Amino acid sequence: MPELPEVETVRLTVWPELAGRRISQVLIQHPDVVGGADRTAEFVEWLHEATFTGVGRRGKYLILEMRRPDGKGGGQFEVLVHLRMTGKLTCAEPADDQLPHTHLRLCLDDGRELRFADTRRFGRWTLLSGEPGCKAPRGYQELGLEPLGEGFDAPALGARLQGRGGKIKAMLLDQRIVAGIGNIYADEILHRCGLHPEMRAAQLGPDAVARLAATIPAVLSEAVGQGGTTIRDYVDGRGRKGDFVYSLRVYGRAGEPCLACGHAVAKATIAGRSTFFCPVCQPAGRGG
DNA sequence: TAAATCCTGTCA
């Protein structure tokens, strides 16, 4: 479900609710979320009585920044949250009905709760206490360029794509190259760049790389401004849907006219994922 | 580099 703009919107909407709050109770209703039953005790031990000092983001990972009252772990530690396909992180009043498939609840000292619901249970919370054996998932360690961060430009992107023989769509989905792009935004970015999704990364000329380097942050930040994209499940930290779905130019529009040229939008499976593109605006074999 | 896998829900 959530790609960078959705995760960033969740970050922006939960932080005001969490700033300075202390966790009074940790309720784990499905241990898989924290990595299995043998990790729950450690997870609860660290989070109970901890205070929120910040909420960050890297790619599609949310980073809960915490401080312990007893100074354990040097006082500071982090929890990584990945929503995967159907994860929802929301702040709620205790009296609010629980969403179906609520797996984890953090009760706060103001009486409210941070809740995690995830239908398909792919989402994961990872404790980074700094203790041995408590390390970040490899996917997090290997994250590539941050599209909305400093230093995201054509030379940096070109260097990451250098020597890669794969299809450009697969390259955009590879979190080790650029962090945060998923299936929706990959298609939207390629359409705006006029690049066929099956173009090989090695075929891309400097103009195409420059267009990608400019378009990636432009599309993602525009989507953040719209509160992300809700196709079905996604909601922000306040339970609201995102409006960028109304700005999508190709994703989910198979057979409908391209908004640029009027030709029917095509659908194909590329890199194992449903892919939408305009055969006229995104011709095969030209890398600009 | 592709397919299978982890899950549940929805739609044709």
Added chain:
DNA sequence: TGACAGGATTTA
């Protein structure tokens, strides 16, 4: 009943 869904990892 089978295909498919916004993700990522593991296996072949």
